[in-house]
Amino acid sequence: MAYNNNGNAVAAADPLPGKKTKLQSSRSWVSIVATGESETLDVDKYAIMHRVQIHARDLRILDPNLSYPSTILGRERAVVLNLEHIKAIITADEVLLRDPSDENVIPVLKELERRLPVGNEAQHGQGDGKESSAAQNDADAGEEDDSPFEFRALEVFLEAICSFLAARTTELETAAYPALDELTSKISSRNLDRVRKLKSAMTRLTARVQKVRDELEQLLDDDDDMADLYLSRKLSSASSASSSPNCYLTSPTIGSKISRASRASLATARGDENDVEELEMLLEAYFMQIDSTLNRLTTLREYIDDTEDYINIQLDNHRNQLIQLELVLSSGTVCSAFYSLVAGIFGMNIPYTWNDNHGYMFKYVVILTGAICVILFTFIMSHARYKGLVGS
Numbered sequence: 001m002a003y004n005n006n007g008n009a010v011a012a013a014d015p016l017p018g019k020k021t022k023l024q025s026s027r028s029w030v031s032i033v034a035t036g037e038s039e040t041l042d043v044d045k046y047a048i049m050h051r052v053q054i055h056a057r058d059l060r061i062l063d064p065n066l067s068y069p070s071t072i073l074g075r076e077r078a079v080v081l082n083l084e085h086i087k088a089i090i091t092a093d094e095v096l097l098r099d100p101s102d103e104n105v106i107p108v109l110k111e112l113e114r115r116l117p118v119g120n121e122a123q124h125g126q127g128d129g130k131e132s133s134a135a136q137n138d139a140d141a142g143e144e145d146d147s148p149f150e151f152r153a154l155e156v157f158l159e160a161i162c163s164f165l166a167a168r169t170t171e172l173e174t175a176a177y178p179a180l181d182e183l184t185s186k187i188s189s190r191n192l193d194r195v196r197k198l199k200s201a202m203t204r205l206t207a208r209v210q211k212v213r214d215e216l217e218q219l220l221d222d223d224d225d226m227a228d229l230y231l232s233r234k235l236s237s238a239s240s241a242s243s244s245p246n247c248y249l250t251s252p253t254i255g256s257k258i259s260r261a262s263r264a265s266l267a268t269a270r271g272d273e274n275d276v277e278e279l280e281m282l283l284e285a286y287f288m289q290i291d292s293t294l295n296r297l298t299t300l301r302e303y304i305d306d307t308e309d310y311i312n313i314q315l316d317n318h319r320n321q322l323i324q325l326e327l328v329l330s331s332g333t334v335c336s337a338f339y340s341l342v343a344g345i346f347g348m349n350i351p352y353t354w355n356d357n358h359g360y361m362f363k364y365v366v367i368l369t370g371a372i373c374v375i376l377f378t379f380i381m382s383h384a385r386y387k388g389l390v391g392s
Contacts, residue, residue, distance in 0.1 A: 028040070028041075028042060028098070028099055028100060028101065029041040029042075029043065029048065029096050029097065029098055029100070030096070030097050030100035030109060031094050031095070031096055031097075032094065032095045032097065032109070032112045032113060032116060032153075033093060033094045033116075034093055034094070034116060034117065034149050035116075035117050036112075036113045036114070036116050036117030037113075038109065038112075038113055040100065041096075045059050048089070048096065051096075052077065052078040052089050052091055052096065053075075053076065053077045053078065054075055054077075054078050054080060054089070058073060058075065058080045059080075061073070061080060061082050062080065062082055062087040062088075062089070062098055064087070064098070064099065068082055069082075069211045069215075070082060070083050070084065070208075070211040070212045070214075070215045071215060072154075072215055072216075072219060072229075074225060074226075074227075074228025074229040075228070076234070077091060077092070077231065077234075077235075078090060078091050078231070079091075079150060079154065079229055079231065081154070081157055083157060083158075083161040083212060083215075084161055084164065084165075084208065084212070085099075085102060085104040085105060085164075086105065086108060086157050086160060086161055087099070088153075088157060090150045090153050090154060090231070091150070091231060092148070092149060092150060092231040092232045092235045093149060095112060095116075095153045097109060097112070104164065107160070108156065108157065108160045111156050111159075111160065112153065112156050115152065115156055116149070116152055116153065116156075147278065147282075148230070148231070148232035148233070149232060150229065150230075150231045150232065151229075151278070151279065151282060154229070154282070155282060155286075158282075158283075158286040159286065161212060162212075162286050162289045162290050162293070165205070165208065165209050165212065165290065165293050166289070166293050168205055169205065169209075169293050169296050169297055172198065172201060172202055172205060172297075172300070173296065173300060175198060176195075176198045176202065176300055176303075176304070177300075177303070179191065179194050179195055179198055180195060180303060180304065180307045183195050183307060183311065184307060184310055184311070187311060187314065187315075195304070195307075198304075199304055202297060202300055202301060202304070205297060206294070206297045206298075206301070209290060209293050209294050209297060210294060212290050213287065213290045213291055213294055216283055216286065216287040216290060217287065219283055220280065220283050220284065220287060223276050226276040226279045226280060226283070227276055229279055230276070230279070327380075327381075328381070331376075331377050331380045331381065332377065334376070334380075335373035335374075335376055335377045336373075338369070338372070338373055338376070
């Protein structure tokens with residue numbers, strides 16, 4: 001504590017404000033429970049590990065300072081999810097979302113608060129006496145309650161990341177196609193540099209989309225990994241193992257009042273713990289969406305490749321025109337040099353005995369040399385046209 005000249009206590013200035021802000025952001029979490037209520041948590045990694053019962057290596061995947069690929073890991077009591085900017089831990093009764101102040105995470109947080117408490121909103125509508133709205137909410141709740149809490153949260157995250165990547169793809173397509181068309185009409189350094197930057201952005205975006213797609217495909221290919229994501233079923237199985245599940249089977253009165261979690265535990269007791277059809281349908285829906293986004297990027301890449309091929313053809317055509325001009329000039333130079341050689345020999349002031357009384361020979365030789373030059377030039381051009389170096 002520091003003191004001013006009047007003796008009053010003042011707060012000491014932070015010598016490293018930037019590092020403190022970074023540290024606070026790395027410790028910032030938000031907890032969303034099944035009722036939709038959220039609570040900001042400022043805790044360290046050890047508190048998070050103790051809260052959700054995961055190892056440090058799993059929590060390290062969510063570290064924003066480290067670069068990890070998109071991952072969805074199922075643990076005993078939690079699902080560790082790392083999808084681009086979405087870094088979260090899902091349990092059977094709450095969602096822990098990292099960096100809630102991030103501009104890309106804020107819409108995801110609002111969507112979680114809106115969609116998680118579906119059943120509670122329906123009950124609240126009935127208490128207010130709004131019969132029509134309550135009936136609609138009951139119908140929606142009846143559909144949504146069939147899915148466990150962790151699946152509803154996972155669906156929000158998958159929908160958010162698929163929509164985010166699709167939006168980035170749309171922005172890239174909007175900028176790329178006009179730039180490519182402009183490049184085909186006018187090849188310039190500015191247009192080439194613009195397309196180069198767009199191609200680099202497309203390559204990076206394709207890698208990001210490919211990572212998400214590969215993770216979903218890996219989950220769909222392994223039923224055991226999908227079974228690990230059934231947190232509510234594992235929790236119900238553990239609770240039913242500690243109690244006596246046979247009472248539910250023998251008592252129809254009690255059996256008619258059990259919750260969906262109890263039914264899930266009974267299904268587990270009957271050996272249906274490997275039934276992953278519900279999660280499989282959920283993952284397939286978003287796998288098709290992310291695969292569609294990847295196909296759009298593939299189409300864009302093919303369009304860029306076609307544009308590059310077209311530009312290379314144009315450049316080859318210009319290069320051939322330059323070769324043609326160079327060949328014409330070289331042929332003309334050879335013919336002129338041969339003609340000049342003959343003319344120079346006869347024009348030298350050297351006495352030749354065979355030149356006496358034969359002055360007319362100079363004219364004949366010059367004419368003959370000119371004819372030979374024309375024939376030689378015609379032969380060179382015909383041979384070049386036959387080889388394809390010169391257009392017809």
